[in-house]
Amino acid sequence: MPTPRKTAEGTGAGTTVDHLTETYRAHYRSLLGLAALLLDDTASCEDVVQEAFIRVHSARRRVRDPEKTLAYLRQTVVNLSRSALRRRILGLKLLSKPMPDMASAEEGAYDQLERDDLIKAMKGLQRRQREVLVLRYFADMTEAQVAETLGISLGSVKAYGSRGIAALRVVMEAKA
Numbered sequence: 025m026p027t028p029r030k031t032a033e034g035t036g037a038g039t040t041v042d043h044l045t046e047t048y049r050a051h052y053r054s055l056l057g058l059a060a061l062l063l064d065d066t067a068s069c070e071d072v073v074q075e076a077f078i079r080v081h082s083a084r085r086r087v088r089d090p091e092k093t094l095a096y097l098r099q100t101v102v103n104l105s106r107s108a109l110r111r112r113i114l115g116l117k118l119l120s121k122p123m124p125d126m127a128s129a130e131e132g133a134y135d136q137l138e139r140d141d142l143i144k145a146m147k148g149l150q151r152r153q154r155e156v157l158v159l160r161y162f163a164d165m166t167e168a169q170v171a172e173t174l175g176i177s178l179g180s181v182k183a184y185g186s187r188g189i190a191a192l193r194v195v196m197e198a199k200a
Contacts, residue, residue, distance in 0.1 A: 038084050038086060038087055038088060039087040039090045039093045040090070041081070043090045043093060044080065044084060044093060047097065048077055051097070052073065055073045055076065055097060055101050056069055056070065058098060058101050059073055059101050059105055062101075062102065062105035063109070071108075072101055072104045072105050075104055076100035076101045076104055077097065080096050083096075141199050142192070145191075145192050145196060146192070148191075148195065149188050149191055149192070150184075150187075150188075152176075153185075153187055153188030156181055156184040156188060157184075157185060157188045157189070159174070160181070167181045167182060167185075
């Protein structure tokens, strides 16, 4: 059984840290230029090249031929640049979607006050009127379903609902 080739560090076959360091010194600027052709800002280019060296360093034992270290670095720079561009495109797509209309804090406060006023007004209604309105408009039931649920006639549901809305209108308009 053949033994793996030993490097200067005493590890198995692959590119040595010393060789990778020399490659960094000799080719950092050219790799930065490659990234600059693919990306548009210096910071991203520097990040991509640094990440490429980190990844090749982590996988240096798989680079059997030290002469191919630069080729691995170039390919890693290209792949990382593509990934960076994909993330940017996805970010732009997400940003280009219109933001949902949101009420201002002031509008939210007014809405809360109106809800509070409505709840107080509802509590002032007769029990049957309140039951009919809650089931009809808040539980989204049909008049027939309300009649069945409360055990009253369809005509009674209509009458209680009509009177309840009229009473709410009077109370809410008085507060406005």
